[in-house]
Amino acid sequence: MSTIRFLEPHAGVLAKREQIVSGLARLVPDDCLVTEERELVPFETDAFTAYRRVPLAVVLPETTEQVSAVMKYCSEQGVPVVPRGAGTSLAGGAIPQEDAVVIGISKMSCILDVDFANRTARVQAGVTNLRISDEVSADGFFYAPDPSSQLACTIAGNIGMNSGGAHCLKYGVTTNNLLGVKMVLQDGTIIELGGKHLDSGGYDLLGLICGSEGQFGIITEATVRLLAKPEGARPVLFGFDSSEVAGACVADIIAEGIIPVAIEFMDKEAIDICEAFAHAGYPMDVEALLIVEVEGSDDEMDAMLRKIIAIAKTHNVKRVKESQSAMEAAAIWKGRKSAFGATGRVADYICMDGTVPLGQLSHVLSETSKIIDRFGLRVANVFHAGDGNMHPLILYDVNDPVEAEKAEAAGMEILKLCVDAGGCLTGEHGVGIEKRDLMLHQFTETDLNQQMRVRAAFDPAWLMNPSKVFPLEMKMREAV
Amino acid sequence: MASEETLRPTSEEEASEIVRQAAAGGRTLEIVGGGTKRGIGQPSRADRQLSTAGLTGITEYNPGELVLTARAGTPVAEIEAALSSNNQVLAFQPGNWRALFGANGAPTIGAIAAANVSGSRRISAGAARDSLLGVRFINGRGEIIKNGGKVMKNVTGLDLVKLMAGSWGTLGLLTEVSFKVLPRAATEATLVVHGGTAKEAASLMATAMGTSADVSGASHLPEAIATRMPGMPFDGQSATVLRLEGFEDSVAARLERLRAALPPGSETSTLDTGQSASLWQSLSDVAPFAASNAPLWRISVAPVWGADVAAAIRRRLEGELWFDWQGGLVWLQLSGTPDDAGATIIRDAIAANGGGHATLMRADEAVRANLPVFQPLAPAVAALSERIRASMDPASVFNPGRMVFDGDRKAA
Incomplete structure (x- = not known):
């Protein structure tokens, strides 16, 4: 490609x-x-x-x-x-x-200050996402955003891309859990924003920087919110006969006023791939799987699950499987969180990341499979259903240039589909170079020009991560 | 100021034309919604008022998708009524500050976004800016801009939504906002811990927030404030209040868990759903300091250091205060009006206790004209903020000078 x-x-x-x-x-x-x-x-x-x-x-x-x-x-x-x-x-x-x-910033990986009374951690920005939770776990706390790459990815990268994860449905993404940064601007100026307090005294520059994809400077330190761990957490598997029915069940759970910690979706292709890798005990005789996680004491989880199971039954749920041990729960999540890696063992893939309104999930799933069929490709769908953040993994052979181009073209069509359904190009991965040239499908030139002017307030010479986010044509015109 | 008639566009296009003409003619505009928060900021020096009163109505609301979109001038009461009939709420529990400022207008949803107004649930559910998913606005060039969207997860492009939240109308005219909404909790209860100093309360609230009880409100009311809360069984003592929300069985179980985490011998009682809801609404509305003109500060610091900041201020200034957000939000009402309304003492106390910010929310215009109402920023951050502001509104059409104290201009 x-x-x-x-x-x-x-x-x-x-x-x-x-x-x-x-x-x-x-x-x-x-x-x-x-x-x-x-x-x-x-x-x-x-x-x-x-x-x-x-x-x-x-x-x-x-x-x-x-x-x-x-x-x-x-x-x-x-x-x-x-x-x-x-x-x-x-x-x-x-x-x-x-x-x-x-x-x-990988050498800057110290945890500088953990403050349980204020529920904050101040870290050097090269620390990995998971390391923060590991550091505070024994004391009953965790850091909520949990991208699948959390074992490797850094907080600086999480801030740059405003990363999400499976548990964002309840706890929000990076921007909702970030309290402060120390950063270096393009001209070398060091600034500090936020701290252990809430909100900003001036403009919310912290919110603006989060998700700015490395165009505003280099983050060197971050202060993040710690949360108290729930008493317990239990993922439950629900198997359905079709993706559409699973999607409708998600909508009903939410509409009933229940917000579980996570609602993850897998289609048949994804179930096969993940089960072969993680041996998580996923049901193999269903077309679509939901992993619904609830939290609390045993009694609270039982009560919550009764409500959710009752809803699932109205959608003729075929299989319900509660994890019976911490090991089973870990296996269920291992299967989900290694979905990308496990898919990589089967084929090369590109991962889409559009978000759609919950009511459009079924429509977008069925249109996605039509697009994939038209290109003669395969797709595995594994995504955060509770917040409408879809991750179709388009499978292809990287050594086959024709198929590679088809995969990229199909991906672009799927993203346009997400935008046309009232959604957006990227829910948590960022624009990068990948979705850059689709930005004009979601935004007008006027919208993007305003964003580029804000960008120029940080980097007038356009030297920071210069080929990213904005369509190259607009940037070159701007540069003249 | 504002001798001419208020401008009242009824469409985005009309508003855009007004702004374009103002920019071209070198005239300035004060953006006004319900007018309840007009008294916040450096005094207005705009030529005319631009009202959102003609930009109203909920434009999109599908409860199953947990997103509501409305034009900026829509009264918050209308939004809350629509949500309520679907058993939903704005998670950040915006207060109604009308009584606080003795205003008559109806607070609008656009102003909630523009001022980033969040109530007591902010400590667990985030601020208005965290629920704000998307905006449409008119920039200072008169261009109609959209940013963010109507879905719950979106990192497409720069997040100007956060920038607009809390910009007090100095970057653009919001015309439409989309908020994430949440199911209303089936029930709620509040655990009251009677007595104790602010310092003891800070430690107690930290303990509570560190449990798995999922506390969604943590506030400390010193004796003078507690005794003024109508209908609350605080018995002339200070009160530390901890709210739990959710399904009934769950709230009951967590209440027990929370009680067990308190220091032995704590004297406690419980507010039922009705009392609890009424208490937290009053606190979000800052009711203890309504019906007064006394200077009022809103101070945000690290939660457990709020008590230290308050003590440092109280050593040198007369006044009353109480704590929300686990102690990190201090509402301070001064007795009398000391020089600079106590700004230097207050901001020094904040700087000596880990940092944060203080905003003078209420004071006479003459007082506000002579001191920085918003927290002064470090020079590099101030310069960056001004470059960003100029990138949105190069001709300084909107709310000129509202957020930045221009001491030199004053002196001249």
Whole structure:
């Protein structure tokens, strides 16, 4: 696949590569700078592996001050900067370009302060998502956003993409759980926003930065909200004869005033793939599966489940299976959370991420399968049904260029379908390069121009993660 | 100011034309909804008022999708009535500040978004900005802009929705807002812990919020405030109140769990659903400080340090205060009007206790004209904020100077 373009590298920057490398070498310790061709290769892409660009250099600073010095230098030299967390973006948000310096914050991974009374954790931004919950778990707390990549992905990346996860239905996404940041702006200025208090005294810059996809600066520290763990949590499997019926059951659960912690959906293809990988005990004789998780004491969970099961029965639920142990519960979630990885064992895939209104779930599912059939491809649907965030995984063979192009084309049609159904292009993965050129399907040029003007307030020279989010044509016109 | 008639567009297009002409003619506009919060901010220096009163009505509401969309001038009461008939609520429990400001108008949903007004449930359910899914607005160029959307999860493009929330009409004229809504809890109850100092309450509330009881309101009312709450069994003592919401059996079970987590010997009682609902509505409306003109501060700090901030302020300023949001939101009403309405003392106390912000919510125009009503920002953040503001409204058409104290201009 090579249909997505990048901005042309600045010839002037490429020409002074040696000078830039030695300039960077003066700013950070030797082991924080990567310039050897061979060592740059691991940074050429992220989890959107169809596209690769080897960067000019990679800097892995150890302090906010080093980040500031590097940013200031790149700003003065007119060098593009691509921020990088763990490189798990599914949208190509961390893919570099030939004239760019990658600034990775993976060495900044300390937990600085855990404050249970205020229920906050202050961390360096290279800490992984799961590490925070691991750190506070024994004391009865957790950090709520739980993207599938949580073992690897960093808080900086989560903030950059405003990441979500399966449990967002109750607890919200990153922006709802972020209290403060320390960040370095494009010109090297260090600013702090928020803290342990709630809301902002001025404009909500914290909210604006969250999900800005690395275009506003480099996040080096974050203060996040901790939550008290529920007494218990129990996932329950519901198997249905069709995806449409499962979708209708989701809508009814919500309409009854019940908001479970999570409602996850899998179709037959996804069930087969995940069960083969995780041996989670998913029912194999159904066409669609819901994982509904409830929380509370045993009595509370029993009561909640009685209500949910009663609703499911009105939809002729075929199988109901409650997890009987913590191990079973873990297996159920392991199957769901490794859905992408497990799919990767079966075939190459691209993962879509549109969100639709709940009432449109059935319609969008059936239209999706029509699109996939028309292209002669296969799809596995596994997604967050409670908030309408769909993840069709389009299966293809990366070594077959014709099929690869079909997969990309089908994906674009599915995303347009989501927008046309009243939804959006991306619910939690971000725009990156992947959905950039579809932005004009969801927004008008006027809408995007306003966003680009706000972007310019942070980065007037357009050097931060420059080939992302906004359609290339608009950006090039703007640049003239 | 505002000698001419108020502008009252009835469509987005009409509003857009008004703004375009104002920008071209170098004139400025004060955006007004129900007018209940006009007294918040640096005094208006706009040429004319631009009202949202002609932009009303719920445009989309399908209860099963948990999303409601309405034009900005729609009264909050109309939204809440529509939600109520479907057993739903705005999760962030916006207060009605009409009595607080002695105003007659009806608060609008657009102003709830523009001022990011959140009540007591903010501590567990997030602020108005967390429920705000999408906006339509007119920028200072007169362009109609949409951002966000009508679905519960959306990271497509820059989040100007958050930027608009709490921007007090200085970035654009909101014309339509979409909020995520939630089912109304089947029942609620409030555990009252009688007596105790603010410092003890801070520790108690931290304990409560650290349990699995899912507390959705945590407030401390010192004795002087508690005794003024009508119909509440606080018996002339301070009260720390903890709310639980949900299905009946669950609330009962969690109430027991919460009680068990309290220090031994705590004297407690329980408010039933009706009393509990009435208490938290009063607190979200800031009822203890309604019916007064005294200067009123709204202070946001780290929850457990609220008591320390309050103590530091009280050593040097006369007044009354109470705590919401687990102690992190301090409502402070001053007795009399000290120099700069106590701004320096209050903001120094905040800075010495981990940081946060203080807004002078209520004071005479002459007082507000002479001090920063909103928390002054660090220079780099202030400069960035101004660049963002200019990117939205380059000619400074909207609510000029409302959020930024321009001491130099004053001196000149």
